[in-house]
Amino acid sequence: MMYEEEDFLSLSGIQHFEFCRRQWALIHIEQQWADNLRTVEGELFHSKAHDGSVAEKRGGLIISRGMAVYSRTLGINGVCDIVEFQKDETGIELYGRKGKYKVYPVEYKKGEPKTNDIDILQLVAQIMCLEEMICCSIDTGYLYYGETRHRIKITVDKGMREKVTNIFEEMHDMYSRRYTPKVKMTKSCNACSLKDICIPKLCKNKSAKKYIETLIAEVDDQ
Structure with missing residues (x-):
């Protein structure tokens, strides 16, 4: 199934949905929102990741900040904090650039690594969007945590992709029914x-x- 743009859901909503389906419904269906210290700090942290030019080059590395992404297959759109294009002859060609590049999204998180896979699922969704947009295969991405100031390498497998696909299918179903569950x-x-x-x-x-x-x-x- 291919979704039309007007039916796209927010990519980042997968975090709300996996944390609490009721929270996701209140935000994305009922359009209700309230900030607390954690949400404000999180927004400030992400804004820093997007500081600077849209793209910059460092030797064989191109860094794109705040890159808009979408997937008609998943029916989502959103923004990648950072996408790194590393020069590599096994990669893909980029318009206006010489050589070939491998693609690595980097998602920034304010806190520290979680014991669940919520952050990983968001990163995998970004990877699936990038693969669809620029016709490439991406098997690796990174999560950077502000508390530890360290990035963690995430290797993506078929099971992760299937889980992300199933979650967004459930989100689309709930959204189409305008259903807000109890908790x-x-x-x-x-x-x-x-x-x-x-x-x-x-x-x-x-x-x-x-x-x-x-x-x-x-x-x-x-």
């Missing part, structure tokens, strides 16, 4: 900038009928 409260809820909008405690109610009956009972007891 089970976890410790992560306290760190979420949307907790006052989401009000996860209300999701514990089994039904609207039960919630109304509880309110009526409270009034009768007064």
